[in-house]
Amino acid sequence: MTTNDLLEVHPALFDRVRLAIMAHLSVTKKPVDFNTLLAELELTRGNLSTHMKRLEEDGLVRIDKTFVDRKTRTTYACTARGKKEISQYLTVIEAVLRSSL
Amino acid sequence: MTTNDLLEVHPALFDRVRLAIMAHLSVTKKPVDFNTLLAELELTRGNLSTHMKRLEEDGLVRIDKTFVDRKTRTTYACTARGKKEISQYLTVIEAVLRSSL
DNA sequence: GCATACTGTTTGTATTACAAACTAGTTTGC
DNA sequence: GCAAACTAGTTTGTAATACAAACAGTATGC
Numbered sequence: 001m002t003t004n005d006l007l008e009v010h011p012a013l014f015d016r017v018r019l020a021i022m023a024h025l026s027v028t029k030k031p032v033d034f035n036t037l038l039a040e041l042e043l044t045r046g047n048l049s050t051h052m053k054r055l056e057e058d059g060l061v062r063i064d065k066t067f068v069d070r071k072t073r074t075t076y077a078c079t080a081r082g083k084k085e086i087s088q089y090l091t092v093i094e095a096v097l098r099s100s101l
Numbered sequence: 102m103t104t105n106d107l108l109e110v111h112p113a114l115f116d117r118v119r120l121a122i123m124a125h126l127s128v129t130k131k132p133v134d135f136n137t138l139l140a141e142l143e144l145t146r147g148n149l150s151t152h153m154k155r156l157e158e159d160g161l162v163r164i165d166k167t168f169v170d171r172k173t174r175t176t177y178a179c180t181a182r183g184k185k186e187i188s189q190y191l192t193v194i195e196a197v198l199r200s201s202l
Numbered sequence: 203g204c205a206t207a208c209t210g211t212t213t214g215t216a217t218t219a220c221a222a223a224c225t226a227g228t229t230t231g232c
Numbered sequence: 233g234c235a236a237a238c239t240a241g242t243t244t245g246t247a248a249t250a251c252a253a254a255c256a257g258t259a260t261g262c
Contacts, residue, residue: 019107147253
């Protein structure tokens, strides 16, 4: 049993909000916009904004900005790295906890 | 798909160190002492101490203090509540992430 | 007695999650 | 045309928290 396998999990995923964001992006395999995430996760705009910035800096998410009807529209998508880290997260968690049940 | 199911996971488990501690206590189904955890998890004593205090306050762990050879000996065990929360954690994570693979 | 080691706890500090305030632009009302 | 209100985010100030350094209490060696 090696509880230290948890060190292989990306640190950004050890936050319930960011994990929820990544889960959402990862499950719906297409880009999701700011307001959709906002409604889904029930956060303030400031909070969501900083979490997305962190996820982009860590390379887990790609941010895309366009204009729709003259208004800004920001969409987010899971990167290949992001998918890999989510997969790794699940694998490690299961390996570490399964034997305890 | 309800990413908000993550809100049902106990907040104390959203920390890699505390999850590693709970995994250890949960897998080895018997009490573990301070120094064993210290060696296993490679933390400073102060850090481990505060995490254990938090876990006890949240009712996930039971702390037991005795004397061995006139020296203090502190052991920790997973409570029923702790086992339940670990189980819940695994269930929710799998439910939320499984469909993304 | 004094120094060193063992077993933790308390404290100060650095990070970070969060919401309030702000920026930039658009639409609506008059 | 101008102001008020709305939309879409971002920046910044604050409160919470993870961490290690310093501390406290006891035991052991010389």
